[in-house]
Amino acid sequence: MVSLKQVMEDDIACKEWFLPGNACCAGCGLEIALRWAMKALGKHVAMVTPASCLNVVIGLWPKTAPDFPQFNMAFAAGAATASGIDAAFKAKAYKFPGKGWDKMVSMTFAGDGGTTDIGIQGLSGAAERDSDIIYVCYDNEAYMNTGIQRSSSTPHGAVTTTTPFGKERFKKNLPAIVAAHDVPYVATCSVSHPLDIYEKFKKAKDIKGFRYIHIFAPCPPGWGYPSEDTIQISKLAVDTGFWPLYEIDHGKFNLSKPSKKCLDPSKRENIIEYLRAQKRFNQISEEAINYWQENIEKTWKEIKIELEIQENYNE
Amino acid sequence: MIVPELKEFIQNRETKIIKGNVSAAYAAKSAKVQVISAYPITPQTTVVEKLSEFVDGGLMPGTQYIMVESEHSVLASLVGASMAGTRTFTATSGQGLFYMYEMVHWAAGVRLPIVMAIASRGPAPPWNIWADFTDVISCRDTGWLSAFCATHQEIYDEILMSYKVCEDYDVLLPKFVAYGGFILSHTSKPVIIEEQEKVDSFLPPLPDEKGWPHIWVDPERPLMHGNLIMPAGFYSEFRMKIHDAIIKSKEKIKKVAREFEQVFGRSYGNGLIQEYKMDDADVAILNYGDLALQMEEAVDQVREEGFKVGMVKLRHFRPFPTEDIVEVAKKVKVLGVVDRATAFGSQTGGPVSCEVKCALHDTKGTASILPIMNGLGGREVSLEEQKEQLKILVKFNETGELPKDMIHDTFWSGILEVE
Amino acid sequence: MVDKEKWKKINKSRGERPKIQEYKCWEELSPIPISLPIDGAIGITGDWRTFRPIIDQENCNHCGFCWLYCPEGVISKNKDGSFTIDYVYCKGCGICARECPTKNIEMVREDELEK
Numbered sequence: 001m002v003s004l005k006q007v008m009e010d011d012i013a014c015k016e017w018f019l020p021g022n023a024c025c026a027g028c029g030l031e032i033a034l035r036w037a038m039k040a041l042g043k044h045v046a047m048v049t050p051a052s053c054l055n056v057v058i059g060l061w062p063k064t065a066p067d068f069p070q071f072n073m074a075f076a077a078g079a080a081t082a083s084g085i086d087a088a089f090k091a092k093a094y095k096f097p098g099k100g101w102d103k104m105v106s107m108t109f110a111g112d113g114g115t116t117d118i119g120i121q122g123l124s125g126a127a128e129r130d131s132d133i134i135y136v137c138y139d140n141e142a143y144m145n146t147g148i149q150r151s152s153s154t155p156h157g158a159v160t161t162t163t164p165f166g167k168e169r170f171k172k173n174l175p176a177i178v179a180a181h182d183v184p185y186v187a188t189c190s191v192s193h194p195l196d197i198y199e200k201f202k203k204a205k206d207i208k209g210f211r212y213i214h215i216f217a218p219c220p221p222g223w224g225y226p227s228e229d230t231i232q233i234s235k236l237a238v239d240t241g242f243w244p245l246y247e248i249d250h251g252k253f254n255l256s257k258p259s260k261k262c263l264d265p266s267k268r269e270n271i272i273e274y275l276r277a278q279k280r281f282n283q284i285s286e287e288a289i290n291y292w293q294e295n296i297e298k299t300w301k302e303i304k305i306e307l308e309i310q311e312n313y314n315e
Numbered sequence: 316m317i318v319p320e321l322k323e324f325i326q327n328r329e330t331k332i333i334k335g336n337v338s339a340a341y342a343a344k345s346a347k348v349q350v351i352s353a354y355p356i357t358p359q360t361t362v363v364e365k366l367s368e369f370v371d372g373g374l375m376p377g378t379q380y381i382m383v384e385s386e387h388s389v390l391a392s393l394v395g396a397s398m399a400g401t402r403t404f405t406a407t408s409g410q411g412l413f414y415m416y417e418m419v420h421w422a423a424g425v426r427l428p429i430v431m432a433i434a435s436r437g438p439a440p441p442w443n444i445w446a447d448f449t450d451v452i453s454c455r456d457t458g459w460l461s462a463f464c465a466t467h468q469e470i471y472d473e474i475l476m477s478y479k480v481c482e483d484y485d486v487l488l489p490k491f492v493a494y495g496g497f498i499l500s501h502t503s504k505p506v507i508i509e510e511q512e513k514v515d516s517f518l519p520p521l522p523d524e525k526g527w528p529h530i531w532v533d534p535e536r537p538l539m540h541g542n543l544i545m546p547a548g549f550y551s552e553f554r555m556k557i558h559d560a561i562i563k564s565k566e567k568i569k570k571v572a573r574e575f576e577q578v579f580g581r582s583y584g585n586g587l588i589q590e591y592k593m594d595d596a597d598v599a600i601l602n603y604g605d606l607a608l609q610m611e612e613a614v615d616q617v618r619e620e621g622f623k624v625g626m627v628k629l630r631h632f633r634p635f636p637t638e639d640i641v642e643v644a645k646k647v648k649v650l651g652v653v654d655r656a657t658a659f660g661s662q663t664g665g666p667v668s669c670e671v672k673c674a675l676h677d678t679k680g681t682a683s684i685l686p687i688m689n690g691l692g693g694r695e696v697s698l699e700e701q702k703e704q705l706k707i708l709v710k711f712n713e714t715g716e717l718p719k720d721m722i723h724d725t726f727w728s729g730i731l732e733v734e
Numbered sequence: 735m736v737d738k739e740k741w742k743k744i745n746k747s748r749g750e751r752p753k754i755q756e757y758k759c760w761e762e763l764s765p766i767p768i769s770l771p772i773d774g775a776i777g778i779t780g781d782w783r784t785f786r787p788i789i790d791q792e793n794c795n796h797c798g799f800c801w802l803y804c805p806e807g808v809i810s811k812n813k814d815g816s817f818t819i820d821y822v823y824c825k826g827c828g829i830c831a832r833e834c835p836t837k838n839i840e841m842v843r844e845d846e847l848e849k
Contacts (some may be wrong), residue, residue, distance in 0.1 A: 004798050008811060016807035020823035021774030024805065026782060027827035041536040048395065056543060059775030062755045064539035069532045069772040071398060071539025074417055077391035080383055085532065086393025087379035091349040091401050093379035096524050104534070106395075122391070125384030194802055220827075228828030228841075231803055233821040254403065426765050450838075487765060528745065529765040536748060539769040552760035553767055 001257060002199055012041040015048045022065035023057040027227025029217030029234065030054060032191040033138045036108065037215075041134075041200035043068055046085050050078035050119060052111035054138075054147040075114055079122035080107040083131040090132075105205060107134040112153035113143045115174045127181035128244075129208050134211045137174060140219040148222045157288035159280045166283050170295075175214050179248050184209040187247035190216040192235035192260050196245060206218075216243045224279025233277055239269040240261075241296045242305060253306050264301060271296060286298070291299050316422040323377050326511040336469050336498035337578060339406060339432040339492070339507045340365035342474035344375055345514045346430075347521060350396035352381045352389045354411065357444045358496040358656040362406040386411040390418035390429075397427040398540070400526025402478065404429070408496055409436035409443075409450045413651060416454070422489045423458030423557060425540065426529060428481035429489040435604075436496040437692040445693020446495030447658040448604060450630065452666045458557045460490040460564060461632045463603040467504040470494050473630075475514060479571045482519050484528055486564045487659060495605045495655075509579060517578045521573070565634045587636035589628040590619065590643070596625030597684075598708040601640075603629040603667065606655060606689070606696055613701035622709045629667060637674045644675050649712040650682040651704060653728075655690045661719040663725045664688060685711060689728040700729050736761050744768055774823060779806075783826030785841040791816055793838045800830035800839060 007013045017038035024031040030053055038045070040293055049055050055072050058065045073081045088104035093101035110119055115137040119220045123135060137221040142160050143149040149159040159166055179186045185207050189197045197215065204211040218234050220227040237243040245256035261267040271292050275281040324347050333341070339362050343351065351370070355392050370380045381392050386407055393403045407415065412433060422429055437447035451461050462477065463602055464470045468498035470492065477490045494500065525531060525620060530540055544550040565587060572586025583589055591611050602610045607628040614626050627643050627650075629636070646649050652666030661669045668686035675681050691695045707718050707726065744751050753772055757763050769830040789800070805827060808820040815847035819830075831839040 004802060008798055008801070014811070018807065019771055019775065020771050020806045020808045020820065021756075021776060021779050023776040026805075026825035027829055028805050034804065035805065035807055043537075045530045045534070047397065057776075058539065058542055059769070061542050061548065061767045062641060062769050063772050063775040064542060064769035065771065066537070066539060066777040068532065068537050070537075070539045071395075073391070073394075074421055077394075077418060077421075079390035080388035080394035083381055083383070083388075084350065084392030084397075085399045086398040087350045087352075087381050087392065088401040088532075092377050092379055092399070092524070095349070095521065099524060104532070111338075121385060122388050125388055129382065130386070131381075168717075200367035200660075226828070228832040230805070230827075231829055231833055252431045424766070481809070525745075531770065536745075536751070537771055538744070539771070540766060542767075542769050544767060548769070549757070549760070549763060550762055555760055556765060683789060 002195055004195065006028045006137040007195065007198065012042045015039070017067050019065045019067055021201055022059060025220055025227070027220045027230045029140060029191045029219055029230050030138045031232070032194060033189070033197060033215040033217050035109065036194040036197040037136060037201050038068065040198045041105060041205055044100070045069070045105050046108060047071070048073050048078055048081045048085065050108070050110050050114040051075040051145070052114050053109070054109055056145060058237070076118045076122060077132070078110045078114050078119045079126035079131070079135060082133040082135070083126050083129070084134050105134060106132070107136060109136045109138065110146070111133045112137060112139040112141060113151040117151045117175050123178070124181065127178055127183050127212070130183060130209045130211070132208055134213065137214045138217045139214060140217050140222055141171070144219050144222045156291055157281060157284040159283055166288065175212070178212040183212060184250055185211040187213045188216070188243065189213060190234045190238050190243055190245060190247055191218070191240060192231050193245065196258060197257055198246060222280070225277055229277065233274070236269055236274040236277065240271045240274050240301055241268040242271065242274065242292070244299065253310060255303065255307065263304060265297070268296070319372055321395040322373065324511050326508060327478065327606040328508065328510040330505050330507050333467070334361060334501055334503050335467050335470050335494055336434060336501070337362035338364050338470045340369065340475060341506070341508050342471045343404040344369050345509060345511065346402065346475060346478050347375070348378060348516060349401035349521065350379045350381070350393065350403045352383055352392040352396070352403070352405050354383055354386050354389050354407070354410040356386070356408050357502045358436060359406045359432070360577065361406045361500065362432055362434070369641050371693065376715060380405070386414040387418060389421060393429050394422050394425060394427060394723055397429055398425060398530050399532040400522040402521055404431070406432035409438055412450045413438070419454055419457045419459065420443070422682050426487040426557070427489055428478070428487055430477045430481060431489065431491050432470070432474065433491050433493040434496045434500040435493045436611050443692040444496060446498045446605070446655070446690065447692050448493060451491050451493040452656040452658070454491065457665065458488060458561060459633065460488055460561065462490065462492050463632065464492060464494040464499065465504045465605050465608040465628060467499060468581070469583065470499065471506055471508065472575065472579070475518065476571050476575050478518055480567050486567055487527070487529060488560055488564065498605050502525065511576060511640070517574070561634050567635065568631060574664060583630060583729055584628065585639065587631045588639045588643070589624045589630060592629065593625035593627065593643065593646060595623055596647055597623045598651070598712045599625040599627055599643065599647045600651040600653060600705060600708060601627045601629055601667070601671065602653045603632070604655055607655065608699070609698060609703050613698055613705055617702050617705045622705070624705045624709065626723045628681070632667065635670050636673065640671055640674045641678050641681070644682040647682050649708050651685045651687050651708045653689060657691065664723060665725060666733070672733055683711070686725040687728055688725055694729060696729060703729055713733060737763060740838065744770065751768060778822060779825050780822045781837065783844055785826045786821065786844055786847060787819055787824065787826070787828070787839050788832050788842055789817060790838040790840070793836065795836055799833050799835055803829050803833045804848060805829065
């Protein structure tokens, strides 16, 4: 695990790639995610952003905040456009060898709406083709840019403008869906652990093929909590076991260090702490809270089984 | 993955008997396109199959072929590839074009010189896979140029000319090259495939490391494209520039057609329209697509009967050749305009006849327009039917009498009636 | 005077191209709208603040957590290991104060500062 001291010595990690003075809300989870992703990747990146908060927080023409090549794109076109840019890099690497075109990384930075709903066709296609891109989903669990409407990544019981009495259906498990495509790298991250984001992106940078990173990014206005609590809320999500941090590296499941303690149910924080801290769960029923607890227990049982299978298989 | 053995594109001049679709694939190969994105749809499928053979067979070294999962992704990936500074190509038809419609607007908005072959087919429902140009025409307002091909050779030639027009730094717009589904796409005719060196000398070079002049991916010169512009900002003016560029492309199309004739020896009128026996004609008919070719034979046969008829083949729908149409309409007393596409709710029901009427609005003492509709959904339009159309125009000119079965002021030729 | 070639300056290297493009009319515009990276893309976001974070430099142990967690990236490390906050763009979210392990960052009301 890389240390903060080590990171502070690195020039690329010390540069701010997403320039300050942009239109992100104070305390925005997305901004922390993007800041640390770019510190790991550096400048040889072309980023595609389908319609999302990121699309607009960069400012109005002729100014922009990202200090690297970035392209806004139509909502459903995130993964495909990144595939196209990657194809162009490969064509240019053939035509102009030795000029660094093979170092360029093509990536999509989409929200949960642009990934789990309208963008899922493109995502699945790109994953199946093993397209050489990094697909990042920053998950603030609703369509925040258009004013907090529910997406298929909104969890059970959350209030949004289109689910005013709490969402009935459950959160879509995108990392599992992408892992089913048999891609080289799938990882989950949270903004509460920026160095974990940094390490996972550094690893993803050197892998060839389709890489998927799903970052849990709380949203102060959307979730109903004071802006200073972004890190604490996302830390609770990890510590309660609701959002396990892991990576599936060429088929091998690795539980990340911050989530290892959740294997022991007594070490997990109480989920009610997490739910009470956010106004969007004000109307959550007892039944829903029970569902949450059962769901967390089920998730960790599955993780334990996976780890045991791996251990026994390796022997 | 077959490792390409060739390091360069090799193509000798040869005449092959090939389908229209294969002709389009050879044109993309001759143009040395760098990124192809493909999704199959009848009747375009052979284009992408043939290109697959070329790429995997090592005949197009360095070319990337992305097999996406939908047409929307086809154009999204080409927009991405083109923005990064490569020459791109794809093909689609009917429903596929409708599915990528959102990206059609986007590609024109980013002014990317993408060339797309369209094996035109009728829109569903009812389900139809045969020749009908409604699909391309329904994209008329998007900012894409569009051309119609009447012969197999023209498909190959028009795609080459299109790259030259579209990549001109004053134009920088995408283009459709359309031809009738099944009628041209699946029939075979001899087509001359030109020598690679000659094509290289005709076409502009592939984009260099810096990419296009107006958009690029370069970590040393980072830029961003696509952010918001408020109504009070320059949004309208940026959109106006697309209209300006497409109008100015008329001269470029004519210039490129002249250059093509000099290099390869084949001419297509002035590039925008092609006239046939118009010099002494009293009445004329305007046609586009493969029916224009058959109409030449109809004109010859009707002339033998003593009537002075002529034909104008419309080659480009966008930009619309207003000045050329005005000149043509001065020569004759009656101009029939034949559409093979619908524009529901418009004055005539046919898109080109409406545009012709609009073009002639400010001209006094010009030809009378008779809108004609035929061949929708790939319905066969026989030589006899076309001769009938010419005779109707002659009769209208001589006696002022219109055909009996006009529907909302348009003559729907070849309407089916069962005894 | 309309300068139709003005837009081509965006093609130049980072140091030579204009930071902010200025066009007078449609003929001067670049073919498509291209935006260039700049600080303060939306304006002086320091004006958003109600509370301002102030680091107690004497007691700060240089751990770097504030720099780690700041969403905006307005906290920078100095050569001596201490940290400085750029108040031009700091939005006053309060995360740095919340996460400081030694509680050495205080959120002070802007209007109280003037006193």
